[in-house]
Amino acid sequence: MTCSAANVAIPRHGLRLLLRRLCGEGRELLVPNLCPACGVRLSAELGEPCAECLAGWRPHAEPRCPGCGGHLDNALKFCGECLRMEEARPWDLAVSAAPFAGGIRDQIHRFKYQGATALARPFGRRMREAWERFGGAPPDAVVPVPLHWWRELRRGYNQAELLAREIAAPWGVPVENLLRRRRWTRQQARLHFHARQKNLQGVFAPRGPEAAAGRHLLLVDDVMTTGATLAAATETLRRAGAQQISVLTIARG
Numbered sequence: 001m002t003c004s005a006a007n008v009a010i011p012r013h014g015l016r017l018l019l020r021r022l023c024g025e026g027r028e029l030l031v032p033n034l035c036p037a038c039g040v041r042l043s044a045e046l047g048e049p050c051a052e053c054l055a056g057w058r059p060h061a062e063p064r065c066p067g068c069g070g071h072l073d074n075a076l077k078f079c080g081e082c083l084r085m086e087e088a089r090p091w092d093l094a095v096s097a098a099p100f101a102g103g104i105r106d107q108i109h110r111f112k113y114q115g116a117t118a119l120a121r122p123f124g125r126r127m128r129e130a131w132e133r134f135g136g137a138p139p140d141a142v143v144p145v146p147l148h149w150w151r152e153l154r155r156g157y158n159q160a161e162l163l164a165r166e167i168a169a170p171w172g173v174p175v176e177n178l179l180r181r182r183r184w185t186r187q188q189a190r191l192h193f194h195a196r197q198k199n200l201q202g203v204f205a206p207r208g209p210e211a212a213a214g215r216h217l218l219l220v221d222d223v224m225t226t227g228a229t230l231a232a233a234t235e236t237l238r239r240a241g242a243q244q245i246s247v248l249t250i251a252r253g
């Protein structure tokens, strides 16, 4: 009599059921806790990046510039780049969690363009902590910078909205889509501030103008580079009657 592997039936379903019964809610112990940033290495804490990825997530050096949320590189009120702007920043205060450099830059790219949406939680947590330290009390509502509907449809999500939800939930404040993107704008990465500003003229419109009136709104986006997008969004909310507008980003480029 021969004994072949084909004769040995592995009761897979039964085994899975048994493990589930034995482990109950603790079964995640059997599932590797993979890093949401690299998706490869193990993380010590559920939903948090692994130690190697976290090494690239340095916060800005202090003190901080209230104009852009980056490092304040002089003894004046605003950093050199904010002071060189022809017009003052239109928002009341900007806070950012990290410089747009090193490992975080690649992780933001994966978050925006490669579907790594699990990064919304650790990014959102750091943004909220930065706001609590350098901003102050929670706002009346958190407002994500909108994508054009076609871009959102193709991507499957608006990364700013995922961040806004993570930031707002522990505060118990609402996430409100108070802005609408009226038209498609070309990718702005290679344009400087004035070209960006021109590219963005009239791009945002308020959704229900009454909703912004008299409130403190926290505008959320992934990265601030020149600040032209956030400036256009701020001006739209200001025209809609918002009393105070702050901005919060993962990174300051």
Ligand SMILES: [Zn+2]
Binding pocket: 035, 036, 037, 038, 039, 040, 041, 049, 050, 051, 052, 053, 054
């Ligand atoms: Zn990792």
Ligand SMILES: [Zn+2]
Binding pocket: 065, 066, 067, 068, 069, 070, 078, 079, 080, 081, 082
């Ligand atoms: Zn600045």
